Amino acid sequence: MSITPLRPRTGPNNPEGPPVRLVSAGAPGSIGGLDDNALFRTVVLPYIDDAYRLARWLTSNGADAEDVVQDASLRAFRAIRSYPGGNPRAWLLSIVRNTAYSWMRKNRPATIVSVDDLEAVELERAAYDETRDDTPEASLITKVDAEQLRAAIVKLPAPFRETLVLRDIEGLDYREIAEATEVPIGTVMSRLARARRRLLETLRQND
Amino acid sequence: MSRPKSDDSSVLLVHAYLDGELDPANALSVAQQMGEEPALAAEAERVKELQKLIHDRLPREEAPPGLRARIESSIGATRPRATPSWLQSWRALAASVVLAAAVASGATWLVVDAQRPPTQVAELLVSDHIRALMAPEPVDVVSSDRHTVKPWFNGRISNSPRVVDLAKDDFPLIGGRVDVIGRTPVSTLVYRRAKHLISLTAVPEDGAFAPGGAPRSIGGYNVVRWTENGVSYWAISDLEAKELEMFAQLFRSSQNEL
Numbered sequence: 001m002s003i004t005p006l007r008p009r010t011g012p013n014n015p016e017g018p019p020v021r022l023v024s025a026g027a028p029g030s031i032g033g034l035d036d037n038a039l040f041r042t043v044v045l046p047y048i049d050d051a052y053r054l055a056r057w058l059t060s061n062g063a064d065a066e067d068v069v070q071d072a073s074l075r076a077f078r079a080i081r082s083y084p085g086g087n088p089r090a091w092l093l094s095i096v097r098n099t100a101y102s103w104m105r106k107n108r109p110a111t112i113v114s115v116d117d118l119e120a121v122e123l124e125r126a127a128y129d130e131t132r133d134d135t136p137e138a139s140l141i142t143k144v145d146a147e148q149l150r151a152a153i154v155k156l157p158a159p160f161r162e163t164l165v166l167r168d169i170e171g172l173d174y175r176e177i178a179e180a181t182e183v184p185i186g187t188v189m190s191r192l193a194r195a196r197r198r199l200l201e202t203l204r205q206n207d
Numbered sequence: 208m209s210r211p212k213s214d215d216s217s218v219l220l221v222h223a224y225l226d227g228e229l230d231p232a233n234a235l236s237v238a239q240q241m242g243e244e245p246a247l248a249a250e251a252e253r254v255k256e257l258q259k260l261i262h263d264r265l266p267r268e269e270a271p272p273g274l275r276a277r278i279e280s281s282i283g284a285t286r287p288r289a290t291p292s293w294l295q296s297w298r299a300l301a302a303s304v305v306l307a308a309a310v311a312s313g314a315t316w317l318v319v320d321a322q323r324p325p326t327q328v329a330e331l332l333v334s335d336h337i338r339a340l341m342a343p344e345p346v347d348v349v350s351s352d353r354h355t356v357k358p359w360f361n362g363r364i365s366n367s368p369r370v371v372d373l374a375k376d377d378f379p380l381i382g383g384r385v386d387v388i389g390r391t392p393v394s395t396l397v398y399r400r401a402k403h404l405i406s407l408t409a410v411p412e413d414g415a416f417a418p419g420g421a422p423r424s425i426g427g428y429n430v431v432r433w434t435e436n437g438v439s440y441w442a443i444s445d446l447e448a449k450e451l452e453m454f455a456q457l458f459r460s461s462q463n464e465l
Contacts, residue, residue, distance in 0.1 A: 040282060042337055045275065046426030052270035066274055073278040087334050089426075142256070146264045167226065168261050171327060174228050189219040196222070200253055203260075 036080050043088040044076045050089055050170060051096045057165045058100040060154055064108070072099035090172050094180035097162060144203050152202040160195035167192055211246055221250050225258075227323050325421035325432070328388060328410065329441065333425045335386040335395065336406040336443040345404055346382030346397045356383045360394050368394040368409040369438075371461040378405070378454055398454065405444040405454060412439045423448065431455045 051072060055065035072095045083091055104111060144152075153161060162181060166172045178185045211218050217240060223229050224237040241247045339345040348359040353370040360367040363385055372380065381397040386408055395408040412434060421432045421441075429451045431442040440458070444451050 037282070039341065042341060045279070046337075046428075048275050048278065049267075049269045052274065053268055056268065062271070066271060069270065069274060070278060070281065074281060077282045085338060087330070088337060089330070089334075142260070144260060144264065146266060149260065149264050168258055169265065171330065173327075174223070174226065189223060192226075193219055193222050196254055196257055200257055203257075 036077070039080050039083070040077050043080065043083055044073060044092055047089045047092045048073070051092055054093050054096050054165060054170060055100055057153070057169075058097065058158070058162060059104060059108075064103070067107075068096065068100045068103050071103060072096040075099060087172075087176060089170075090176040090180065093166065093170060093172065094176075097166075097180050148203065152199055155202060156195055156198060160191050160198065163188060163191040164195040164199065168196075211250075217244075217247060218250060221247050222254060225251060225254050227327070323389065329421045329425055329430050329432070329443075331388050332386065332406065332408050332441050332443050333428050333430070335408070336404075336428060339384065339395075339397070339406060340404065344382075345384070345406075347384040349382040351380050351382075353380060356380065356396065359383060360385075364392045364394055366394075366409075366411055366438075368396060370396060371458055373398065373454070373457050373461060376457050377401075378457065400444075400446050400450060400454065403444055403446040405442055405446060405451065407458070408441045408443070410439045410441065412437050433459065435459065 048069065051069045052065055055068040055072070056062060059065050059068060072092070076092055076095050079095075153164065156164065159181070163177060166177045166180060167174075172180065174185050174188050178188045181188065183191075217237075220229070220233065220237045221241065224234055224241075229237060241251055348356060350356050350359075351374065353372050357367055357370045360383060368383075370380070370383075374380065378398045378400055381399050381404065383394060383396050385392045386395045386406075387393070388410065391410075393408055393410050395406050398405040398407060421430060423430055428443055428445055429448045431448075431451050431454075433440050433455060440455075442451055442455055442458075444454075446454070
């Protein structure tokens, strides 16, 4: 079976579909024509909590996350006119993600692993992953508490972690994640599957 | 029993299936495969359990107080760059092409969308509501007359919605538009309360949504959801929750129907 039969995308940078305007009727109302500040308040400000959460997962630190969200908001404001429509949260989160990595490269260079290293980690890990037998008693993990769960997610290598966080915590769809993390959908799919398996494995070891 | 490799495409498809990312034909074939191969069924169970765990146990942190205010004051002094005009016209073109595809595909996609979790549907509808607020007009057909609005939907979507007149309760009808959930066009009525707009979207519930409750509010917008006659109604507005509930009550009990 091939891995292409995903839902067809509905628009460039716009996985949720464009605003559908079948008929343009009537004169412009008082609601339209928002200025940049108003646009920012509508597209960015409602999602600051989401932005902060993602930044925390990526930087593992509350104070760093605040800095990242401030930088990202400024970038979002400068680019507000090129907001492509679609899911505003996904748009903001992709800016937060990119800002987090450039911020960490600059301020926390020791924690950044290069992409090549990451791919190596994935391959090595994949080989290990496959030698294990099936352990069906998944119900064991129901005893895991919030702190164990958080620690297990933080332990994931960055590419796995960001994919899992964007999907299972922030609820983005595959195309939005592919755009935010700048990888093909196939890569999103394999990272997600690996991330979930590794997480389950870590959680079972906690028991 | 050894389990399939994590990059085995059947495994990836099980994950995609659970994430509601497959079209109906592939969803069906994955469901069949899971029925035949216990290893895949077990994979699905584990993933579902993990997702439930994340959903139930992980606290949803909020940004520290003051961060929002600092951001607002920091943008006060910055000017945004203009978008080049070629980009805007390209976008408009792309949108019209996609619209044709969405309308042509119609009901076929209901099955896929029916599997979306309510949280995701709520997110999409809040996005549609925000987009409508930013557009020159929040509606595609402007009319306070339900006899104009209801027929407008005929031919655009398969089920034209229930439209009621609530003007005497101070919720005048503004008009209607077609929103899209995934690739399913759905009808949205827009009502007004003082300066607040309410988007009311009717989603046919064939096959039901994935189980789970919908959030009461997303990003400052209140969400009220109810179901009648196999149709799920979603009211989205920045109106106070209590008033939005009242709107829902009035809409449900109104006999003022076309």
